[in-house]
Amino acid sequence: MSGKVAVLGGGSWGTAFSIVLADSGNDVTIWARREEVAESINERRENAEYLPGIQLPPTIKATHDHERALVDADLVVLAVPSQSLRENLPAFLPFVQPDAVFVSLMKGVELGTLKRMSEVVSEVGDVGPSRIAVVSGPNLAREIARREPAASVVACEDEDVATILQKRIHAPAFRPYTSVDVLGCELGGAYKNVVALCVGMAVGLGFGDNTTASLITRGLAETARLAMNQGANPLTLMGLAGLGDLVATCSSPLSRNRTFGEKLGQGMTVDEIYGSTRQVAEGAKSCSSLRALAERTGIEAPIVENVDEVVAGRMSTSDLMHSFISRDPKAEMG
Numbered sequence: 241m242s243g244k245v246a247v248l249g250g251g252s253w254g255t256a257f258s259i260v261l262a263d264s265g266n267d268v269t270i271w272a273r274r275e276e277v278a279e280s281i282n283e284r285r286e287n288a289e290y291l292p293g294i295q296l297p298p299t300i301k302a303t304h305d306h307e308r309a310l311v312d313a314d315l316v317v318l319a320v321p322s323q324s325l326r327e328n329l330p331a332f333l334p335f336v337q338p339d340a341v342f343v344s345l346m347k348g349v350e351l352g353t354l355k356r357m358s359e360v361v362s363e364v365g366d367v368g369p370s371r372i373a374v375v376s377g378p379n380l381a382r383e384i385a386r387r388e389p390a391a392s393v394v395a396c397e398d399e400d401v402a403t404i405l406q407k408r409i410h411a412p413a414f415r416p417y418t419s420v421d422v423l424g425c426e427l428g429g430a431y432k433n434v435v436a437l438c439v440g441m442a443v444g445l446g447f448g449d450n451t452t453a454s455l456i457t458r459g460l461a462e463t464a465r466l467a468m469n470q471g472a473n474p475l476t477l478m479g480l481a482g483l484g485d486l487v488a489t490c491s492s493p494l495s496r497n498r499t500f501g502e503k504l505g506q507g508m509t510v511d512e513i514y515g516s517t518r519q520v521a522e523g524a525k526s527c528s529s530l531r532a533l534a535e536r537t538g539i540e541a542p543i544v545e546n547v548d549e550v551v552a553g554r555m556s557t558s559d560l561m562h563s564f565i566s567r568d569p570k571a572e573m574g
């Protein structure tokens with residue numbers, strides 16, 4: 241099964257996922273915000289800035305013109321930073337085919353509105369749930385681009401659409417499973433970034449595997465608490481878009497979120513870290529929106545709360561670690 245796909249966003253994941261799409265037979269055009277990124281892909285077969293050293297298949301094209309990318313595309317893959325989706329959609333929407341399906345690759349929750357990315361697409365584009373899907377799982381861009389085997393979840397409330405998309409993105413090194421739990425996949429993806437920031441802080445402070453395993457496990461408990469309160473299937477959080485992605489992101493030096501946390505743990509400031517990279521670490525923004533979501537629903541969420549305090553410059557990373565240990569004792573389950 242194949243067709244024309246517009247991938248809107250020429251960063252690391254937009255480009256790596258384009259390789260998956262091309263390997264599964266799709267005709268892919270990437271829209272890159274900056275002209276030099278599109279040129280690098282077209283002329284050198286490499287996204288030199290975001291995925292240096294990775295040779296791109298000849299079937300992937302790139303353009304700086306979103307209208308050209310969207311011509312005849314029946315799949316519209318969204319891969320811009322979460323906090324920029326709302327500002328970008330009005331430019332894209334007039335050129336989207338009436339029956340095209342949107343696939344969100346983004347892992348964040350919007351500041352202010354506290355909406356998930358599928359909710360932003362639905363609201364701004366007036367798009368129904370059977371035209372919005374999410375792909376989420378343990379999918380570090382560079383490993384996927386190197387075609388190292390990995391699994392993922394493709395979620396859509398309409399199971400038939402999820403199944404069609406599954407065939408569309410099933411590639412020799414990429415195995416997607418279907419789900420109808422869009423909410424669970426999106427919250428799992430956004431939350432693990434914040435937990436990875438926290439794990440990175442522990443690593444930056446010089447702590448070892450007991451600390452990181454404790455944070456990952458309590459991070460999963462916290463994710464499940466909030467996501468289930470919002471209506472997620474608890475099993476989603478135990479799956480690839482929950483535990484799977486949490487483990488990959490918290491364990492890998494390739495993770496931008498973990499690296500961001502590590503730099504904080506080593507004493508860099510948030511501004512210094514932003515100045516040192518162009519790449520997005522979604523958790524540095526979503527810690528604030530997830531915290532607000534937890535507060536709004538009365539859910540206990542010490543990891544997002546304290547990570548948000550550190551990122552806002554109101555708490556040191558060592559005070560954050562101390563605060564976890566010194567919280568009031570409680571039962572593990574419940």
Ligand SMILES: NC(=O)C1=CN([C@@H]2O[C@H](COP(=O)(O)OP(=O)(O)OC[C@H]3O[C@@H](n4cnc5c(N)ncnc54)[C@H](O)[C@@H]3O)[C@@H](O)[C@H]2O)C=CC1
Nearest residue numbers: 250251252253254273319320324345346347380381519520
């Ligand atoms: N990199 C990875 O391994 C994975 C990333 N994701 C998610 O995919 C989404 C995109 O991430 P990446 O491609 O990795 O980020 P990136 O930082 O590598 O690239 C972001 C892209 O968006 C562009 N961009 C930046 N600000 C923009 C704006 N205001 N408007 C439009 N475009 C803008 C950049 O120029 C770049 O092309 C994020 O939500 C991320 O959490 C999901 C799975 C894996």
Ligand SMILES: O=C(CO)COP(=O)(O)O
Nearest residue numbers: 377378379380495496497
């Ligand atoms: O989502 C990811 C892996 O699944 C990528 O994580 P980072 O954004 O932290 O690099």
